[in-house]
Amino acid sequence: MTASEPKLILLFSGKRKSGKDYVTNLIQKRLSPKLCCILRLSAPLKEQYAQEHGLDYEQLLGAGQYKEQHRAEMISWGESKRHQDPGFFCRKVVCGAAQPVWIVSDCRRLSDLQWFWSEYPQQCVSVRVEASEQTRAQRGWRFTAGVDDAESECGLDQGVDFDWIIRNDGNGTLLDGQLEGLLALARERTQEHQCTQDSIKSNGQ
Numbered sequence: 246m247t248a249s250e251p252k253l254i255l256l257f258s259g260k261r262k263s264g265k266d267y268v269t270n271l272i273q274k275r276l277s278p279k280l281c282c283i284l285r286l287s288a289p290l291k292e293q294y295a296q297e298h299g300l301d302y303e304q305l306l307g308a309g310q311y312k313e314q315h316r317a318e319m320i321s322w323g324e325s326k327r328h329q330d331p332g333f334f335c336r337k338v339v340c341g342a343a344q345p346v347w348i349v350s351d352c353r354r355l356s357d358l359q360w361f362w363s364e365y366p367q368q369c370v371s372v373r374v375e376a377s378e379q380t381r382a383q384r385g386w387r388f389t390a391g392v393d394d395a396e397s398e399c400g401l402d403q404g405v406d407f408d409w410i411i412r413n414d415g416n417g418t419l420l421d422g423q424l425e426g427l428l429a430l431a432r433e434r435t436q437e438h439q440c441t442q443d444s445i446k447s448n449g450q
Protein backbone atom coordinates (compact mmCIF):
# COMPACT_ATOMS: atom_id res chain seq x y z
CA MET A 246 0.00 0.00 0.00
CA THR A 247 1.22 3.52 -0.73
CA ALA A 248 0.97 6.31 1.84
CA SER A 249 -1.12 8.48 -0.50
CA GLU A 250 -2.13 8.66 -4.13
CA PRO A 251 0.35 10.62 -6.29
CA LYS A 252 -0.84 13.44 -8.55
CA LEU A 253 1.84 12.87 -11.17
CA ILE A 254 4.28 10.05 -11.90
CA LEU A 255 7.17 10.76 -14.26
CA LEU A 256 8.43 7.46 -15.65
CA PHE A 257 12.03 8.09 -16.76
CA SER A 258 14.12 5.85 -18.95
CA GLY A 259 17.32 6.24 -20.94
CA LYS A 260 20.57 4.52 -21.80
CA ARG A 261 23.54 4.25 -19.48
CA LYS A 262 25.13 7.66 -18.88
CA SER A 263 22.36 9.48 -20.73
CA GLY A 264 21.95 11.41 -17.47
CA LYS A 265 18.81 9.96 -15.88
CA ASP A 266 20.08 10.61 -12.34
CA TYR A 267 21.37 14.07 -13.24
CA VAL A 268 18.11 15.18 -14.86
CA THR A 269 15.81 13.66 -12.24
CA ASN A 270 17.88 15.20 -9.41
CA LEU A 271 17.56 18.57 -11.12
CA ILE A 272 13.77 18.25 -11.38
CA GLN A 273 13.52 17.27 -7.73
CA LYS A 274 15.67 20.26 -6.75
CA ARG A 275 13.46 22.62 -8.77
CA LEU A 276 10.20 21.24 -7.33
CA SER A 277 11.59 20.63 -3.80
CA PRO A 278 11.91 17.26 -2.04
CA LYS A 279 8.72 18.06 -0.13
CA LEU A 280 6.69 17.90 -3.33
CA CYS A 281 8.72 15.38 -5.28
CA CYS A 282 10.48 12.11 -4.49
CA ILE A 283 12.77 10.03 -6.67
CA LEU A 284 12.05 6.31 -6.75
CA ARG A 285 14.79 4.06 -8.13
CA LEU A 286 13.65 0.60 -9.18
CA SER A 287 17.28 -0.47 -8.94
CA ALA A 288 17.55 0.57 -5.25
CA PRO A 289 15.75 -2.42 -3.67
CA LEU A 290 17.41 -4.62 -6.29
CA LYS A 291 20.90 -3.39 -5.37
CA GLU A 292 20.14 -3.53 -1.65
CA GLN A 293 19.06 -7.17 -1.71
CA TYR A 294 21.80 -8.12 -4.19
CA ALA A 295 24.45 -6.46 -1.98
CA GLN A 296 23.17 -8.29 1.10
CA GLU A 297 23.11 -11.67 -0.59
CA HIS A 298 26.54 -11.23 -2.19
CA GLY A 299 28.44 -9.35 0.54
CA LEU A 300 28.80 -6.17 -1.57
CA ASP A 301 28.82 -2.46 -0.76
CA TYR A 302 25.28 -1.12 -1.37
CA GLU A 303 26.36 2.56 -1.36
CA GLN A 304 28.92 1.92 -4.11
CA LEU A 305 26.35 0.04 -6.18
CA LEU A 306 24.15 3.15 -5.97
CA GLY A 307 26.93 5.44 -7.23
CA ALA A 308 28.07 6.23 -10.77
CA GLY A 309 31.52 4.63 -10.55
CA GLN A 310 33.31 1.52 -11.82
CA TYR A 311 32.29 -0.63 -8.83
CA LYS A 312 28.68 -0.74 -10.06
CA GLU A 313 29.80 -1.47 -13.63
CA GLN A 314 31.88 -4.47 -12.49
CA HIS A 315 28.78 -6.02 -10.96
CA ARG A 316 26.19 -4.82 -13.49
CA ALA A 317 25.92 -7.94 -15.68
CA GLU A 318 25.45 -10.26 -12.69
CA MET A 319 22.96 -7.86 -11.07
CA ILE A 320 20.96 -7.74 -14.30
CA SER A 321 20.57 -11.53 -14.43
CA TRP A 322 19.75 -11.70 -10.73
CA GLY A 323 17.10 -8.95 -11.11
CA GLU A 324 15.68 -10.62 -14.21
CA SER A 325 15.13 -13.87 -12.36
CA LYS A 326 13.13 -11.93 -9.74
CA ARG A 327 11.15 -10.10 -12.42
CA HIS A 328 10.35 -13.31 -14.26
CA GLN A 329 8.71 -14.67 -11.13
CA ASP A 330 6.91 -11.35 -10.51
CA PRO A 331 7.20 -8.41 -12.97
CA GLY A 332 5.93 -5.94 -10.33
CA PHE A 333 8.39 -7.07 -7.65
CA PHE A 334 10.63 -3.97 -7.59
CA CYS A 335 7.82 -1.56 -8.57
CA ARG A 336 5.76 -2.49 -5.50
CA LYS A 337 8.80 -2.12 -3.25
CA VAL A 338 9.66 1.42 -4.41
CA VAL A 339 6.18 2.90 -4.15
CA CYS A 340 5.78 1.62 -0.62
CA GLY A 341 5.76 4.67 1.69
CA ALA A 342 6.14 7.29 -1.07
CA ALA A 343 4.15 10.25 0.28
CA GLN A 344 4.94 13.19 -2.02
CA PRO A 345 2.43 14.21 -4.71
CA VAL A 346 5.01 13.91 -7.52
CA TRP A 347 6.93 10.68 -8.02
CA ILE A 348 9.85 10.39 -10.36
CA VAL A 349 10.70 6.80 -11.24
CA SER A 350 14.24 7.38 -12.51
CA ASP A 351 15.14 4.05 -14.11
CA CYS A 352 12.44 2.24 -16.05
CA ARG A 353 14.14 -0.31 -18.30
CA ARG A 354 11.54 -2.79 -19.43
CA LEU A 355 8.05 -2.59 -20.85
CA SER A 356 6.87 -4.49 -17.76
CA ASP A 357 8.07 -1.57 -15.56
CA LEU A 358 5.94 0.92 -17.54
CA GLN A 359 3.00 -1.47 -17.76
CA TRP A 360 2.92 -1.95 -14.01
CA PHE A 361 2.68 1.82 -13.37
CA TRP A 362 0.24 2.38 -16.24
CA SER A 363 -2.05 -0.27 -14.88
CA GLU A 364 -1.82 0.78 -11.21
CA TYR A 365 -1.97 4.56 -11.84
CA PRO A 366 -3.65 5.05 -15.23
CA GLN A 367 -4.40 8.77 -14.73
CA GLN A 368 -1.06 9.94 -13.37
CA CYS A 369 1.70 8.51 -15.57
CA VAL A 370 3.85 10.48 -18.01
CA SER A 371 6.71 8.68 -19.77
CA VAL A 372 9.98 10.58 -20.27
CA ARG A 373 13.00 9.44 -22.29
CA VAL A 374 16.43 10.96 -21.67
CA GLU A 375 18.69 10.85 -24.72
CA ALA A 376 22.36 11.66 -25.23
CA SER A 377 24.69 10.85 -28.11
CA GLU A 378 27.16 7.97 -27.81
CA GLN A 379 29.93 10.57 -27.88
CA THR A 380 28.48 12.41 -24.87
CA ARG A 381 27.87 9.17 -22.99
CA ALA A 382 31.44 8.07 -23.69
CA GLN A 383 32.71 11.38 -22.26
CA ARG A 384 30.75 10.52 -19.12
CA GLY A 385 32.50 7.16 -18.83
CA TRP A 386 30.33 4.84 -20.94
CA ARG A 387 32.05 2.01 -22.82
CA PHE A 388 30.06 -0.49 -24.88
CA THR A 389 29.79 -3.75 -22.94
CA ALA A 390 28.46 -6.82 -24.74
CA GLY A 391 25.75 -8.56 -22.73
CA VAL A 392 24.74 -5.24 -21.13
CA ASP A 393 24.35 -2.60 -23.87
CA ASP A 394 22.80 -5.06 -26.31
CA ALA A 395 20.49 -6.71 -23.74
CA GLU A 396 16.97 -6.00 -22.47
CA SER A 397 18.22 -3.93 -19.52
CA GLU A 398 19.46 -1.26 -21.98
CA CYS A 399 17.33 -1.95 -25.07
CA GLY A 400 13.97 -3.02 -23.61
CA LEU A 401 12.39 0.38 -24.34
CA ASP A 402 14.17 1.17 -27.62
CA GLN A 403 11.06 0.29 -29.59
CA GLY A 404 7.35 0.11 -29.01
CA VAL A 405 6.90 3.08 -26.66
CA ASP A 406 5.57 6.43 -27.77
CA PHE A 407 7.19 8.57 -25.06
CA ASP A 408 5.24 11.57 -23.83
CA TRP A 409 8.45 13.63 -23.50
CA ILE A 410 11.95 13.30 -24.90
CA ILE A 411 14.76 15.23 -23.23
CA ARG A 412 18.08 15.71 -25.04
CA ASN A 413 20.88 15.82 -22.53
CA ASP A 414 24.05 16.43 -24.48
CA GLY A 415 25.60 18.76 -21.99
CA ASN A 416 24.30 22.28 -22.51
CA GLY A 417 22.80 23.47 -19.22
CA THR A 418 20.65 26.18 -20.79
CA LEU A 419 19.16 23.80 -23.34
CA LEU A 420 18.37 21.34 -20.57
CA ASP A 421 16.68 23.99 -18.41
CA GLY A 422 14.47 25.01 -21.34
CA GLN A 423 13.36 21.42 -21.91
CA LEU A 424 12.46 20.94 -18.26
CA GLU A 425 10.14 23.94 -18.13
CA GLY A 426 7.17 22.09 -19.59
CA LEU A 427 7.51 19.18 -17.19
CA LEU A 428 7.93 21.50 -14.21
CA ALA A 429 4.84 23.47 -15.25
CA LEU A 430 2.84 20.24 -15.49
CA ALA A 431 4.02 19.18 -12.03
CA ARG A 432 3.13 22.57 -10.53
CA GLU A 433 -0.29 22.48 -12.14
CA ARG A 434 -1.02 19.00 -10.78
CA THR A 435 0.20 19.88 -7.28
CA GLN A 436 -1.54 23.25 -6.93
CA GLU A 437 -4.46 21.71 -5.06
CA HIS A 438 -2.06 19.85 -2.74
CA GLN A 439 -0.15 23.06 -1.98
CA CYS A 440 -3.37 25.00 -1.27
CA THR A 441 -4.47 22.27 1.17
CA GLN A 442 -1.08 22.34 2.92
CA ASP A 443 -1.22 26.16 3.16
CA SER A 444 -4.71 26.10 4.64
CA ILE A 445 -3.68 23.41 7.17
CA LYS A 446 -0.78 25.67 8.19
CA SER A 447 -2.88 28.83 8.44
CA ASN A 448 -5.52 26.99 10.52
CA GLY A 449 -2.69 25.88 12.82
CA GLN A 450 -3.53 22.20 12.33
Ligand SMILES: Nc1ncnc2c1ncn2[C@@H]1O[C@H](COP(=O)(O)OP(=O)(O)OP(=O)(O)O)[C@@H](O)[C@H]1O
Binds near residue numbers: 259264265308
Ligand atom coordinates in the same frame (compact mmCIF):
# COMPACT_ATOMS: atom_id res chain seq x y z
N1 LIG B 1 23.68 17.84 -18.33
C1 LIG B 1 24.76 17.43 -17.64
N2 LIG B 1 25.72 18.33 -17.28
C2 LIG B 1 26.80 17.91 -16.59
N3 LIG B 1 27.06 16.63 -16.20
C3 LIG B 1 26.13 15.70 -16.54
C4 LIG B 1 24.95 16.05 -17.26
N4 LIG B 1 24.22 14.93 -17.43
C5 LIG B 1 24.91 13.93 -16.84
N5 LIG B 1 26.06 14.38 -16.30
C6 LIG B 1 27.09 13.58 -15.60
O1 LIG B 1 27.32 12.38 -16.34
C7 LIG B 1 27.48 11.25 -15.48
C8 LIG B 1 26.41 10.19 -15.81
O2 LIG B 1 25.15 10.77 -15.52
P1 LIG B 1 24.04 9.96 -14.69
O3 LIG B 1 24.66 9.19 -13.58
O4 LIG B 1 22.96 10.92 -14.39
O5 LIG B 1 23.58 8.96 -15.85
P2 LIG B 1 22.59 7.73 -15.77
O6 LIG B 1 21.79 7.72 -17.03
O7 LIG B 1 21.83 7.79 -14.47
O8 LIG B 1 23.66 6.55 -15.79
P3 LIG B 1 23.56 5.03 -15.22
O9 LIG B 1 22.46 4.36 -16.02
O10 LIG B 1 24.89 4.48 -15.50
O11 LIG B 1 23.23 5.12 -13.76
C9 LIG B 1 27.36 11.77 -14.04
O12 LIG B 1 28.65 12.01 -13.54
C10 LIG B 1 26.61 13.10 -14.22
O13 LIG B 1 26.91 14.04 -13.21
Ligand SMILES: C[C@@](O)(CCOP(=O)(O)O)CC(=O)O
Binds near residue numbers: 290323
Ligand atom coordinates in the same frame (compact mmCIF):
# COMPACT_ATOMS: atom_id res chain seq x y z
C1 LIG C 1 20.84 -4.20 -12.31
C2 LIG C 1 20.30 -2.85 -12.73
O1 LIG C 1 19.16 -2.52 -11.94
C3 LIG C 1 21.39 -1.80 -12.51
C4 LIG C 1 20.89 -0.38 -12.68
O2 LIG C 1 21.82 0.54 -12.26
P1 LIG C 1 21.72 2.08 -12.69
O3 LIG C 1 20.27 2.48 -12.81
O4 LIG C 1 22.42 2.21 -14.01
O5 LIG C 1 22.43 2.81 -11.57
C5 LIG C 1 19.87 -2.88 -14.18
C6 LIG C 1 18.66 -3.76 -14.44
O6 LIG C 1 17.76 -3.89 -13.59
O7 LIG C 1 18.62 -4.33 -15.53
